[in-house]
Amino acid sequence: MKTLRIALWTTAAAAAVVLVAALLYVTVGSKAGSIGGPFRLRSATGELVDSVSLKGKPYAIFFGFTHCPEICPTTMMDMAALMARLGDEAKGLRIFFVSVDPDRDTPAVLRDYLAAFEPHVVGLTGTPDEIAQVAKEFRVYYRKVRLTGDDYTMDHSAFVYLMGSDGNFFDVLGYQEAPDRALAKLKRLIETDRKGSAL
Amino acid sequence: MKSMLTSAVLAAVLAGATTAASAGGITLAHPWSRATPAGAPVGAGYVTLENSGSTADRLVSATTDAADHAEIHEMAMNNGVMQMRPVKEIEIPAGKRVELRPGGYHVMFMGLKHQLKVGDAVKGSLTFEKAGTLPVEFKVEAMGAGADRASGQGAH
Ligand SMILES: [Cu+2]
Numbered sequence: 001m002k003t004l005r006i007a008l009w010t011t012a013a014a015a016a017v018v019l020v021a022a023l024l025y026v027t028v029g030s031k032a033g034s035i036g037g038p039f040r041l042r043s044a045t046g047e048l049v050d051s052v053s054l055k056g057k058p059y060a061i062f063f064g065f066t067h068c069p070e071i072c073p074t075t076m077m078d079m080a081a082l083m084a085r086l087g088d089e090a091k092g093l094r095i096f097f098v099s100v101d102p103d104r105d106t107p108a109v110l111r112d113y114l115a116a117f118e119p120h121v122v123g124l125t126g127t128p129d130e131i132a133q134v135a136k137e138f139r140v141y142y143r144k145v146r147l148t149g150d151d152y153t154m155d156h157s158a159f160v161y162l163m164g165s166d167g168n169f170f171d172v173l174g175y176q177e178a179p180d181r182a183l184a185k186l187k188r189l190i191e192t193d194r195k196g197s198a199l
Numbered sequence: 200m201k202s203m204l205t206s207a208v209l210a211a212v213l214a215g216a217t218t219a220a221s222a223g224g225i226t227l228a229h230p231w232s233r234a235t236p237a238g239a240p241v242g243a244g245y246v247t248l249e250n251s252g253s254t255a256d257r258l259v260s261a262t263t264d265a266a267d268h269a270e271i272h273e274m275a276m277n278n279g280v281m282q283m284r285p286v287k288e289i290e291i292p293a294g295k296r297v298e299l300r301p302g303g304y305h306v307m308f309m310g311l312k313h314q315l316k317v318g319d320a321v322k323g324s325l326t327f328e329k330a331g332t333l334p335v336e337f338k339v340e341a342m343g344a345g346a347d348r349a350s351g352q353g354a355h
Contacts, residue, residue, distance in 0.1 A: 066236075069243040070274060070301055071281045073236055077343045104240075112238035116342070141280050148270065148285065151309060155282045175276055 035161060035169035037137030041098065041130060044110035044123035049096070055167045058189045059094040062160045063140045065101035066113045071158050071175060072097075076117045078176065079160065082183055083120040086190070090120070093190055098124045100142040100156050102131050164192035223330030224252025225291065232308075232337040233301075233344055235315045242266065242315050244306035244323070244337040245299045245345065250291040256329045257288040263323035263337075267310025274302060283307075288328070301345055306337075315339045 040050040060079065064072035076097060083090045097114060099105035102125050105113075110123030125131070135142055142156040160173040162185060170192060171185050230246040244263070250256055261269040274283045289304055291297045299305050308321070315321065321337040 066239060067241050068281070069241045069272075069283070069305065069307060070233075071276075073233075073239070074301075074343050076236075109238060113236045116236040145282075145284070147309075153283050155280055157279055158276065158281045159279055174279065175281075 035137075035139055036163055036167070037134075039130070039134040039137060041124040041126040041134065042107065044107045044114060044125065046107060049122070049124055051167065054094075054163075056165055057092050057094065058165045058170070058193050059096060059163050060160050060173075060186075060189075061096040061098060061138065061163065063098045063100050063135060063138070063142065063156055064158075065099050065154045065156070066105050066109055067101065067153060068156075073116075075158065075160065075175065076114070076121055078179070078182070080117045080120050082179065082186055085179075085183055086186060089187070089190055092193060093186070095121045096124050097121050098131065098134060100131060100135060100140070101144075101154050102126060102128055162186070162189045164189065166192070223256070223327070224250055224254075225256055225327050225330035225333065226251065227325065227333055227335055230335045230337045231345070232315055232321050232339045234317050234339055234342040235311065236342070237314055239314065240309075240311055242308040242311050242321070243272075243301075244269070244308065244321060244335075245301065246306070246325070246335065246337070247296055247298045248289070248291045248325075249296045250293055252329075253293050254329070255290055255292045256327045257290050258325055259288045259328055260326045261306045261323060262326075263306070263308050263321055265312055265315065265321045265323070266308035267312070269323060270307045270309055271304070272307040273304050276302065291327075317341055 038051045040048065043049050062075055064075065066072070079095050083093070083095070097110070099110060105125055107125055110125055114121050114123045138161055140157045142154055144152050145155055146152050158175040162170045162172065164170040170189050173182050173185060226249040228247040228249060230244065232242055232244045235242045242265070248258060258271060261271055263269040271286050271289060272283050273286050274281065286304070289297060297304070317339055319339040321339060323335050323337065324332050325335050326332040
């Protein structure tokens with residue numbers, strides 16, 4: 001784990017650590033059902049996507065933003081590569097990229113950005129309130145951080161949440177998790193579809 | 200594994216050395232960048248800064264032709280949360296080398312004018328407190344290139 005070298009960061013970092021510690025506690029503990037919840041967002045191509053219509057199919061969901069220099073493209077590329085490795089097995093497994101920066105990430109911006117990862121990744125966006133709500137349900141931390149002038153960046157959780165076909169939290173992929181281990185998790189996730197249960 | 204990594208780093212440094220710019224004890228080795236998704240408003244430049252001089256120097260600013268402007272940033276993953284902050288300067292101690300690389304320091308291209316594609320060269324400059332302004336050309340590699348990974352497709 002990388003250590004922070006900037007004193008300036010400590011306040012935000014401390015807050016993030018507390019939050020993430022809470023998330024990890026939930027993730028590692030078996031009360032995993034508390035990650036995820038009902039949401040209703042708009043896809044980058046304009047369709048309504050809600051948790052009710054998703055029920056019955058497993059999916060992976062990531063929270064990012066297009067002004068993200070590294071984590072977001074890398075994660076989406078990793079996911080596309082995993083889906084390619086899964087081949088036919090990946091049919092029915094959807095990957096969602098939810099923007100935590102709805103002010104700048106309009107549906108059109110998201111659609112262009114995610115075109116590189118087609119057909120696997122679907123971009124989702126909504127009003128700031130809708131995004132705040134879904135982030136809260138997934139225990140995703142995000143925060144606007146001012147850069148110079150009017151520019152800003154977003155601190156954000158970099159996990160990929162895997163949701164089983166029953167709509168419950170199944171597992172999580174860490175940033176750049178070893179591809180073979182990530183692949184095994186996705187295979188088990190897809191299994192939840194066949195078994196009709198996350199257990 | 201370790202020796203493999205070391206030789207990979209060495210190879211990268213040597214490859215970069217052919218196009219390295221140098222002044223006042225500062226050498227820029229292997230300047231590179233990553234391809235960006237369509238419409239991505241930002242990109243990042245990476246380079247190894249080597250200080251062969253006898254006093255410390257500092258990278259204080261950067262420019263690029265490919266974007267509205269460039270900033271020096273540091274990124275870190277903090278318990279699963281990605282954080283990025285501008286830094287005022289990066290110190291390169293005498294006789295030492297500092298690597299700008301994914302997951303750490305980078306030159307951030309703010310407001311990209313066009314998509315960065317593999318093989319492109321992103322022109323710009325890096326300004327040091329003592330060595331002055333050096334031209335730099337970041338060579339665009341694949342999206343996800345140069346990532347630290349336990350295994351898999353990230354190697355290059
Ligand atoms: Cu940056």
